Amino acid sequence: MKKQFLLMGSLLLSTAMAYGAAFQLNLQGVRQLAQGGTGTAVPWDASTIFYNPGGLSALKHVNAYGSVQFLSANTRYVETPSGSYSADSKAKTYTPFNFYVGGPVRYKSKLSLGLGVYTPFGTGVKWDDNWRGRYVIQDIQLQSVFFQPTASYRFNDVISVGAGFVIATGNVKIQKAIPLQSGGQDGMAELKGNAMGYGYNIGVHLRANDNIQFGISYRSGVKMKVKRGYANFTVPSSLSSSFPYTAFKSDINLPQVVSAGIGVKVTERLGIQADANFVGWSSYDSLIFDYETNTASLTDTRSPRRYKNTLIVRLGANYLIGQKWTVMLGAAYDPSPVRDGFLSPDLPDNDHFMTTGGFVFKPNKKLAIMGVLEYVFTPVREGSLNEAQFSGRYQTKIINPGIGLNYEF
Amino acid sequence: MKKLYILGLMAFVASCKPNIEPEKPTKGDGVDFSSYVAVGNSLTAGYADGSLYRSGQENSYPAMLAEQFKTVGGGVFRQPLLPGEYGYPSAKLVLGSHQGLCDTAASLAPITYTGALDTVGSSINIFNSAGPFNNMGVPGIRCIDFVIPGYGFLNPYARRMYVSPTGSRPVDEIMVAKPTFFTLWIGSNDVLGYATSGGEGPTAPGGTNKISDVDQFNAAYDSVLSNLRRKGAQGVLLNIPDVTSIPFCTTIPAKGLMLSKNDANLLNNAYNSLNGYIRFNEGANYFIIEDSSVPTKFRHIQDGEYILLSTPQDSIKCKGWGTKKPIPGKYVLTGNEVTKIKTATAAFNNIIYLMARREGIAMVDMNSYLKTLQTGITFNGANFNANFVSGGAFSLDGVHLTPRGYALVANQILMAINNKYKSTIPLVDVNKYKGIQFP
Known part of the structure; x- marks a missing residue:
């Protein structure tokens, strides 16, 4: 007879990966960000490779662009329903970056070519190792870098189109505690992996007249495949055979984004833009971990996410002061794709209200030095991650300055 | 003027930190927890x-x-x-x-x-x-x-x-x-x-x-x-x-006796005189328990009856409890x-x-x-x-x-x-x- 009491139940390792909600970054150009993230209609510089590849052939010269953000997010958790406990995420600054180079193949050519390297998705949150949500998440870091070679063609003075092929790379790291104790110490699970995916980015740019521009773009979904990540479990020695060091597979479907925008030059000095982005978050339906080695205790997991599609609206304005300075302002509303019951401390998302401002300084005709400050306000959200029975109130504040350079050859 | 800048800066930095706080516990009405x-x-x-x-x-x-x-x-x-x-x-x-x-x-x-x-x-x-x-x-x-x-x-x-x-x-x-x-x-x-x-x-x-x-x-x-x-x-x-x-009651399943075909046959031969009253098959079987209320004083345990966690494991494994010998009544809850x-x-x-x-x-x-x-x-x-x-x-x-x-x-x-x-x-x-x- 087998000793029945040695059968270990399957442990809940399902909530492990937390490519949380709005882990879309929308930080691909300083000018665009400073104007509330608008950028589909107006090709300011080489960063249009991301916002609307169709705008690339509207650039008169080859542009080289580089920028970096210094994003720091602070989240506080307050336990509910009784709530005598609170915890703050550990302060950390993330540095999403962008490089673009592109422009007409010859002066006045209708064909333009370019390359973009940017970081459209990412998230990270680190909690104290001993915090109350440690069996849900201790630390999650997700990074992505997209490479996008792009071609754009200008049919005439009104219409131009563009398309880019996206090679997406990324990596993920997850750490959480496991409720298997030895001498009062929890076990731990660490998952690490690199991801790869492909997609495309296409757009149309219309210059109706000198004062009004339109843009439409479509960024495809990208299936990020973790083909061979590694899971490392630290458990009491008597259980180590149940939790072997094993490879795992996982896919994350990043959403498609449809964007439409309009840019209007109100006066010689004042321009305003509006954008709308439809984000197909419903692609992120569930998160599956397929472990290469399964045991009675370590089974594959499928964790429902059930993100919903969202519509982001953006508004921005720029004003030229003198010859060298431009100031910019903007605002945006980015609703959360996370449904009630799926609110996890690995990405305690809520609707984002963004206000932005920035400047461009042009010491000469070719060089632009840009600065931006984004402040993100998210209302307090109360909810729970039902599968872990983990509930609380979350408040996140994000401050995000950035700088950039564009050089026009 | 300079002060204003500093104040403004401090206010800005402060506004970047979350400020929600846990609610204060309240005692409620008409209750005293002092002792x-x-x-x-x-x-x-x-x-x-x-x-x-x-x-x-x-x-x-x-x-x-x-x-x-x-x-x-x-x-x-x-x-x-x-x-x-x-x-x-x-x-x-x-x-x-x-x-x-x-x-x-x-x-x-x-x-x-x-x-x-x-x-x-x-x-x-x-x-x-x-x-x-x-x-x-x-x-x-x-x-x-x-x-x-x-x-x-x-x-x-x-x-x-x-x-x-x-x-x-x-x-x-x-x-x-x-x-x-x-x-x-x-x-x-x-x-x-x-x-x-x-x-x-x-x-x-x-x-x-x-x-x-x-x-x-x-x-x-x-x-x-x-x-x-x-x-x-x-x-x-x-x-x-x-x-x-x-x-204490649910850990040892009533139908938890795993037998090979050979062992099942040997046991069936041993109980042959009872005309199938006791019967074993290959795979999972119901244990044999003591029950003073039946003529043979033993029988197969049934679903809804329990073998207690206190049952000596060695007696089951070495001494044939539950197979050759019924598990004594003090380790069993009958219907x-x-x-x-x-x-x-x-x-x-x-x-x-x-x-x-x-x-x-x-x-x-x-x-x-x-x-x-x-x-x-x-x-x-x-x-x-x-x-x-x-x-x-x-x-x-x-x-x-x-x-x-x-x-x-x-x-x-x-x-x-x-x-x-x-x-x-x-x-x-x-x-x-x-x-x-x-x-």
Whole structure:
């Protein structure tokens, strides 16, 4: 007879990966960000490779662009329903970056070519190792870098189109505690992996007249495949055979984004833009971990996410002061794709209200030095991650300055 | 002007930090936690792993509750703490490597703790040095024992903590700390002794293994509750769990006898004279148990009957218990015995329910709650169920709880209090406490 009491139940390792909600970054150009993230209609510089590849052939010269953000997010958790406990995420600054180079193949050519390297998705949150949500998440870091070679063609003075092929790379790291104790110490699970995916980015740019521009773009979904990540479990020695060091597979479907925008030059000095982005978050339906080695205790997991599609609206304005300075302002509303019951401390998302401002300084005709400050306000959200029975109130504040350079050859 | 900039900068930096704060706990209406007294048995004492030891007491659910009550005016909470971790009077169980007589290899199993004997002298009465006690949980005490004068003489746990162990009744002792608030969880032992002795109660010496008489139970419960309520103390009643749903009964499955085709044939040949009354097949089989009510005095066990965790594993593996020899009745709950247990549990719980209604105080349906453990309970990402060892809620004796299990109980009580008195006492962080400890 087998000793029945040695059968270990399957442990809940399902909530492990937390490519949380709005882990879309929308930080691909300083000018665009400073104007509330608008950028589909107006090709300011080489960063249009991301916002609307169709705008690339509207650039008169080859542009080289580089920028970096210094994003720091602070989240506080307050336990509910009784709530005598609170915890703050550990302060950390993330540095999403962008490089673009592109422009007409010859002066006045209708064909333009370019390359973009940017970081459209990412998230990270680190909690104290001993915090109350440690069996849900201790630390999650997700990074992505997209490479996008792009071609754009200008049919005439009104219409131009563009398309880019996206090679997406990324990596993920997850750490959480496991409720298997030895001498009062929890076990731990660490998952690490690199991801790869492909997609495309296409757009149309219309210059109706000198004062009004339109843009439409479509960024495809990208299936990020973790083909061979590694899971490392630290458990009491008597259980180590149940939790072997094993490879795992996982896919994350990043959403498609449809964007439409309009840019209007109100006066010689004042321009305003509006954008709308439809984000197909419903692609992120569930998160599956397929472990290469399964045991009675370590089974594959499928964790429902059930993100919903969202519509982001953006508004921005720029004003030229003198010859060298431009100031910019903007605002945006980015609703959360996370449904009630799926609110996890690995990405305690809520609707984002963004206000932005920035400047461009042009010491000469070719060089632009840009600065931006984004402040993100998210209302307090109360909810729970039902599968872990983990509930609380979350408040996140994000401050995000950035700088950039564009050089026009 | 410069000052303004600095102020502006400070305001900006401050606005980047989250500013939500936890709500302040509130006491609620018409309730006073200044002297909390927990009345109960081993579950209240913090008994676990087959014994009582200091860290178990420190992590008793009343100690957890008292800690939470401190946020709303709760007072000192004294427990009759033992000096050490060994277990009193006998050693506790721990998980360890065990190789039975007929095992080919060692495996993980509850084994007797072999650490230092640090509970010497625990039989001495400590009322004068450490009392009066707020945790009046006495392992082994039945509801009907509360009205027995000199009960402390019969029970070593009561003897070491009562003010007047040889003279008083437990119902008097629970009033010594002058409770303004109480929890009352008694009655489990009025049926548990019968169950853990395989229903062999009536013949056992001493008689504590009998199921208590319902009228006696009612009278004793009334006496305890009336005493606690006499000066207007508020409190919570807890009803008693169905002992057939705990790992002590459910761990060894009735159909848990795995046989090869060859072994099944050999056994069938041995029982050939019974014309198929006893029959084995390849795979899972029902064990053979003793049953004095059938002509052969043994039979296959059936679904809904239980083989107890106390059954010696070596006897099953080496001596042919359950196959060549029936498993003795004291390790088995037959259908009749299960019915008696369930009937008594329902009757006792009905009494508790009616008493709560009569007094207009809250009752926690612990019987239902512990049944939900069978399907599983999740708390902040940690899963609990009623499986032995792996379930995390029941300790190694299969009857009592782990500190995390007791914390789940504490939260049920806190929710009942918050609901009844419109208070907002914080729940216990279950995962702060220890679960099963693996080597």
